[in-house]
Amino acid sequence: MAKNLVIVESPAKAKSISKMLGRNYKVLASVGHVRDLPKSTLGIDIENNLEPRYINIRGKAPIINELKREAKKVDKVFLATDPDREGEAISWHLSYLLNLDSKDKVRVEFNEITSDSIKKAIKKPRQVDQNLVDAQQARRVLDRLVGYQISPLLWKKIRRGLSAGRVQSVATKLICDREKEINEFIPEEYWSIQAMFKKESMEFKGNLISKYHKDKEKKIELKNKNDTDKILSELDKDKFYVEDVKKGQRKRNPFPPYTTSTLQQDASKRLGFSTKKTMSIAQQLYEGVEIGKEGSIGIITYMRTDSTRISNDARNEAGNYIVEKFGKDFSNGGASYDKKNKKDSQDAHECIRPTLKFREPSVLEGVLTKDQFRLYKLIWDRFFASQMTPAQYKTQSINIRCKDYLFRSNGSVLIFEGFLKVYNILDDDSKDTIIPEVHLDENLKVTDIMSNQHFTQGPSRYTEASLIKTLEELGIGRPSTYSPTIGTILSRDYVTLNNKAFFPTELGILVNDLLTEHFKEIVNEKFTADLENKLDDIAEGKTEWKLVIEEFYASFSQVLEKAEEEIDKIEIKDEVTDIVCEKCGRNMVVKSGRFGKFLACPGYPECKNTKPIVDKINVKCPKCQGEIVKKKSKRGRTFYGCSNYPDCDFVSWNEPVDEKCPVCNSFMYIKSNKSGVTINCSNKDCKYSIKKQ
Numbered sequence: 001m002a003k004n005l006v007i008v009e010s011p012a013k014a015k016s017i018s019k020m021l022g023r024n025y026k027v028l029a030s031v032g033h034v035r036d037l038p039k040s041t042l043g044i045d046i047e048n049n050l051e052p053r054y055i056n057i058r059g060k061a062p063i064i065n066e067l068k069r070e071a072k073k074v075d076k077v078f079l080a081t082d083p084d085r086e087g088e089a090i091s092w093h094l095s096y097l098l099n100l101d102s103k104d105k106v107r108v109e110f111n112e113i114t115s116d117s118i119k120k121a122i123k124k125p126r127q128v129d130q131n132l133v134d135a136q137q138a139r140r141v142l143d144r145l146v147g148y149q150i151s152p153l154l155w156k157k158i159r160r161g162l163s164a165g166r167v168q169s170v171a172t173k174l175i176c177d178r179e180k181e182i183n184e185f186i187p188e189e190y191w192s193i194q195a196m197f198k199k200e201s202m203e204f205k206g207n208l209i210s211k212y213h214k215d216k217e218k219k220i221e222l223k224n225k226n227d228t229d230k231i232l233s234e235l236d237k238d239k240f241y242v243e244d245v246k247k248g249q250r251k252r253n254p255f256p257p258y259t260t261s262t263l264q265q266d267a268s269k270r271l272g273f274s275t276k277k278t279m280s281i282a283q284q285l286y287e288g289v290e291i292g293k294e295g296s297i298g299i300i301t302y303m304r305t306d307s308t309r310i311s312n313d314a315r316n317e318a319g320n321y322i323v324e325k326f327g328k329d330f331s332n333g334g335a336s337y338d339k340k341n342k343k344d345s346q347d348a349h350e351c352i353r354p355t356l357k358f359r360e361p362s363v364l365e366g367v368l369t370k371d372q373f374r375l376y377k378l379i380w381d382r383f384f385a386s387q388m389t390p391a392q393y394k395t396q397s398i399n400i401r402c403k404d405y406l407f408r409s410n411g412s413v414l415i416f417e418g419f420l421k422v423y424n425i426l427d428d429d430s431k432d433t434i435i436p437e438v439h440l441d442e443n444l445k446v447t448d449i450m451s452n453q454h455f456t457q458g459p460s461r462y463t464e465a466s467l468i469k470t471l472e473e474l475g476i477g478r479p480s481t482y483s484p485t486i487g488t489i490l491s492r493d494y495v496t497l498n499n500k501a502f503f504p505t506e507l508g509i510l511v512n513d514l515l516t517e518h519f520k521e522i523v524n525e526k527f528t529a530d531l532e533n534k535l536d537d538i539a540e541g542k543t544e545w546k547l548v549i550e551e552f553y554a555s556f557s558q559v560l561e562k563a564e565e566e567i568d569k570i571e572i573k574d575e576v577t578d579i580v581c582e583k584c585g586r587n588m589v590v591k592s593g594r595f596g597k598f599l600a601c602p603g604y605p606e607c608k609n610t611k612p613i614v615d616k617i618n619v620k621c622p623k624c625q626g627e628i629v630k631k632k633s634k635r636g637r638t639f640y641g642c643s644n645y646p647d648c649d650f651v652s653w654n655e656p657v658d659e660k661c662p663v664c665n666s667f668m669y670i671k672s673n674k675s676g677v678t679i680n681c682s683n684k685d686c687k688y689s690i691k692k693q
Contacts (some may be wrong), residue, residue: 002026006066006122007073007094007110009081012111014286016296017080020115022121026074028067030081032061035093037140042148044141050549052141054093064097071098078125080108084304085139085539086480088132095128103127112355113288113298115278135539141549142166142531146522149560154511158569162511163492166528167477167485169515172494173523174470175462176504176512185458191205191222193231193451195240195400195407197444207447208436210400210407228451232417235402237446242438243401250412251390254419256308257335257351257383260479261472263303265465266382268500271374271603274465274637275483281375282352290369298355299364300379304479305349308337309387314353318387332389353383385423392416398438411435461501473623474531493592498638499672507592508569521555574602583609614643619658622667626646628656652682663688 004025008014018027035054037043045051056064071077079094087375091107097355100106107128107426110121138149143166150164187634193212212231214220222228258266263282273281282303288296309317315334322331337351354376360379368376391411400407411433414420462470468482477485491494494508504512512523522525531552537543570644572591581588582600588599590613601607615630617640626644633639639656642648644681657679661668670692681688 003074004076004078005067005070006078006080009087009090010283010287012284012287012296016113016298017118019295020113020118025122026070029069030090030094031060031063031239032069032095033057033090034064034067034097035146042144044144046264046553049546050141050553052137052144056097065541066079067094068098077106078108078122079106079128080110081122082304083109083111083302084480085132085136089127089136089140092128092130092133101210102130108578111350112301113286114355115297117355131541132539134545135535138538138545138548141534142552145549145553145556149556150515150519150522153560153563153567154514156569157514158507158510158570159572161492162507164511164515164519164522165485165488165489166522166531167471167481168488168492168494169512169519169523170476170525170528171467171471171485172504173512173516174467174488175282175489175495175502175523176509178459178462179504179509181459182461187455187458189224190454190456191225191228192454193222193228193236193449195402195446196448196450197240197400198447199438199444208398208409210398210409213399213408215405215406216404225451225453231405232449232451235449236404238451240400240402240407240444240446241408242398242440242442242444244397244399245438245440246397248395249415250393250395252393252418252420253390254332254335254385255390256425257310257386258352258379259308261305261306261468261482263352263379264468264482266378267375268463268465268468270369272500273371273375275468275486277371278375279483281371285372285376285379288560289368291364299359299376301350301353301355303352303356305352306479307349308351309349310334310336310353311350314350315387318384322384322387326388329416330388330418332387337386338513345391351383352379354380381423385419387444388421389416391418391420396435398435400444409435461503463500463502464497470689474525475532476525477534493597507572508634510572514567514570518567519559521559576602581607581609583607606666616643617655619656621648621650623650623658630655656681656682661686661688 002023004026006017006021006025006027007486008017008027008029009032011031014027014029018025021027034057036057037052038055039058043053043055045053057397062469077100079091081090081094088107094100095102096108102193105127107126108124109126110117128363147163147165151162153166154162195210195212196207197210199208212222220227220231222231256262260279264275264278267278268275282300286298286303288298290296291299299609315336319331319334361373361380365373392415394415395410395412395526397411398409400409460466464486467486471477471482471485490497492507493505494511495502495504497503515523518524531548534548535544538545538548574591576589577599579588579599580586581603584601584603584607586601586603586607588609588611589602590597591600591610597613599611599613601609614627616627617630619628619680620626621628621642621644624642624644624647626642626648628640628650629643631639631641637653639650642650652669654671657670658670659668659679660666661681661683664681664683664686666681666686668679669682671678671680677692678689679692
């Protein structure tokens with residue numbers, strides 16, 4: 001019989017750890033939280049010092065009973081839940097249910113699921129950290145007070161099923177505010193001038209392009225065609241000469257290793273993963289994957305962290321590997337990326353990194369799923385790049401003079417890869433821009449002088465990556481909150497996600513306007529960020545958690561009472577369509593349900609006819625010549641399918657176009673990226689692509 005019981009959160013983690021600890025340890029999973037506030041009521045005693053009322057979670061009785069039964073059989077119980085505030089709270093609740101002494105050292109914490117890490121952690125248990133528990137309690141109570149007291153108000157005044165929350169309401173406000181900025185933006189005209197010079201050498205073929213920079217005294221803003229034409233009229237093609245040449249070098253430093261938010265941002269931009277998908281796959285890589293004879297082992301460190309810190313052991317191992325693999329010139333000597341200004345509570349863990357240095361992605365390509373491999377490679381590349389030297393570029397800047405006007409050409413050539421050896425980012429900063437060698441006072445032969453009209457661009461809509469970045473910069477939310485926050489505002493129909501950009505819905509704008517008018521503090525970015533800082537202070541033992549709750553609720557309760565009196569019932573009229581109900585002849589209306597919008601007969605309950613909304617894009621199905629329609633998945637993601645489903649199973653995540661590939665005759669689709677919008681061939685073996693006009 002095992003002498004020790006180890007309790008973790010997930011069955012997958014239990015399976016991995018069980019093999020590492022051996023027969024003297026029994027490892028069981030709590031399967032997440034075992035106690036929480038009740039779902040059906042507020043669960044906080046307003047009259048009794050805002051005391052939370054915890055209950056055993058419904059459906060968890062078999063798990064709780066098994067844990068109690070097994071705990072009585074062993075000499076020692078270890079609580080090895082996740083190494084964050086949420087995990088600390090789960091351990092605290094488990095300690096209560098199992099009648100463990102609060103002074104006992106039962107809490108085990110590890111950042112990676114490898115044999116050495118687990119065995120070291122078991123030898124160094126500690127007490128449950130009440131400060132971390134209190135920080136989690138404070139967040140839970142705050143969110144419950146806001147969610148369970150504003151949401152019913154929204155149900156009463158607008159419609160049932162709506163919700164409000166500290167973080168989700170701010171995220172919705174950011175998206176609504178950005179949409180307002182876009183709508184109010186007025187483009188401003190401006191012009192540019194380029195001169196092209198014939199200059200060929202062994203290294204350079206073609207034209208040297210130089211951009212107008214300024215006049216003799218200062219840069220002239222070319223606001224219209226008249227300003228531009230004035231300069232063009234004064235230029236003399238025979239009088240362009242090289243006034244100055246500057247040569248030098250520049251470095252491009254590596255990025256720090258991933259935190260939760262930067263991993264979510266990069267996975268969104270580079271892999272097209274949603275935050276939910278990223279965190280789900282990262283959880284799998286952390287908890288353990290089957291690797292041949294090694295069995296189930298975690299191949300990345302804990303994936304919920306604000307820290308970029310790297311342990312000494314990891315830095316030393318990475319440095320040795322880089323020297324051995326690439327050479328001494330590629331190692332930066334072990335950068336630590338410690339953030340001295342970070343709060344201790346946020347910087348308690350390491351960055352997200354591989355657990356073993358020699359487990360290169362290529363070794364695991366046949367072991368991991370396609371998406372697991374892509375995310376693991378992203379983490380591996382970023383971590384080892386952070387331990388490598390900067391990339392080095394040879395730079396050249398040429399000033400070209402014509403009368404009082406100065407033109408400039410800038411070029412750079414990569415001369416040492418450094419970290420780009422493993423983390424090659426294909427953007428403008430990492431591409432070579434080759435310009436030819438020229439000499440001072442050299443006359444240049446002009447082949448063409450061009451002017452171009454431009455207009456200033458308005459702000460871009462938020463993507464998942466940019467929204468997470470903004471929330472992090474504002475100090476709103478924490479690593480574990482970004483993914484569920486985005487999921488909530490999508491599921492509540494406050495925003496939609498089209499072509500990777502967030503658009504507020506009419507409902508989202510309505511709810512945001514109501515909250516902004518009556519609950520300014522709740523949707524105020526600074527107020528929400530300050531609350532996060534107070535939670536950090538609780539975690540560090542600098543303040544009492546009940547004081548933070550009481551201070552918040554004293555003003556919140558007054559605002560809530562006032563809002564109840566002032567907000568009138570808001571009637572949202574259904575959108576009437578020209579589609580006639582075939583059962584009763586009425587014009588059908590648009591309704592919103594759990595999985596999005598649908599058509600319904602306004603004669604309900606006499607007529608209960610409903611049907612899905614068919615959003616045609618005027619493209620024929622490449623399989624059966626039916627109509628291609630735009631649809632929404634259960635997770636709110638847009639996809640395209642055939643209207644003849646289920647008879648035709650054509651489906652595409654990308655929007656098809658009504659034209660065939662001129663090379664292989666496959667159907668084509670629209671794709672957006674940094675360089676613009678392209679129309680690509682759907683055949684993976686055909687690389688045909690053309691820029692959309």
